[in-house]
Amino acid sequence: MLSLPDLTEQEREEVRQACGFACVRCGVTIYRYLRLPDAAQATLLCPTCHGLVEEGRLTAAQVHGFHTNPVVRQRHFARDRLPFSPELPMLIIGGTRLLRDTPIPLVLDGEPIMMFAPPRRSRGATRISLRMGAPDGSPVQVINGNEWLPTDGSWHFLLRGDRYSIMAARGEGLAVLRIVARNRIAVEHLRTTIRGRRLEVTPDWLEIDGKRYVDRIGSGALVGLEC
Template sequence: MTIYRYLALPAESREKGATLLCPTCHGLVEEGRLTPTQVCSFHANPVVRQRHFARDRLPFSSEMPHLIVGGSRLLRDTPIPVTVDGEPLLIFAPPRRANGATRISLRLAAPDGTPVQIIDGNEWLPTDGSWHFLLRGDRYSIMAARGDGLAVLRIVARNRIAVEHLRATIKGRRIEITPDWLEIDGKRHIDRIGSGSLIGLEL
């Protein structure tokens, strides 16, 4: 996930370009536990390339991820699990480079039900504090500051992602998704999302 923030770094480091930090490292910077000098050192030796770094619980895979969502069947080769009135809630795509991360896009709703893009290809879009992102262990949590919008994704393995909880009201339609079921306007369904197609379920 890419969240843009700015940190005053020594002049020599600025000549090397921007340093991208994961949300966990951003938090350490804000708490004062990572110094500007330590951040500069990430240019020469990024954490994800260090030998001790475990990538197993991060979505680094050249394949489309298998999805655990809406029932007992594992979804394969399904980039868009669900759309609501033509709005794709989640989109998964393989990385642009072989050793990159799975690209995740998320579209939920503003408090008035208007669709809003939260994440686009792993880039965090909100700049007004209307949405919050939390990385805890192997879970990505995205929450609306106002309203009930929510998405929680768990990285089960490098090429396996569980939609632990997704909740939104888009264009007057309420949808809630867990690994085990899908609920549309109060009616619960199991195994309605198809596998092996561009869109698993159109609502």
């Protein structure tokens, strides 16, 4: 299945709406825009499900079936276990009392590490963006508004229970987001180095260049902490 990076924003909106703002097979809200097998239409598949297609473990007919009837539109699908919320999420991060109304909790060396935004439509998914350091320390946009950007195997994505896990194929890059509720996300572990500046974060503390802090991220601002 071919990636479709050149879709217009209107076309992307139409694809998201048709697919229920998530992977049509599993409902994960991190996805790629991909051309349906043997068709001109586009669909959404998470990195894991797209890997199954590439390995031949999902057939073209199965992918078409998922696209026609996305899992998030099925009655049995439990939306509460994934970040489907019309509100900006509250965050559990860095030993701070529940972080509210802070779209960019952390900026490291001028780079916004994480960004969160409410969906453009009420039935959509929380928009998550993630910027991490490559093995050479240069900043890399891994996720942009829920779109999974890597196509070269440099980063891996996995849904583990209620956790979105993003891991670098090389180096120490790691981000684990636990979906506590539709509008509540815990930064369970984040670790990255950008241009020699090292950041590590858990729900209880954050460490910047080897110095550990608690309760340093501020609520109610565009940026919670710039370091």
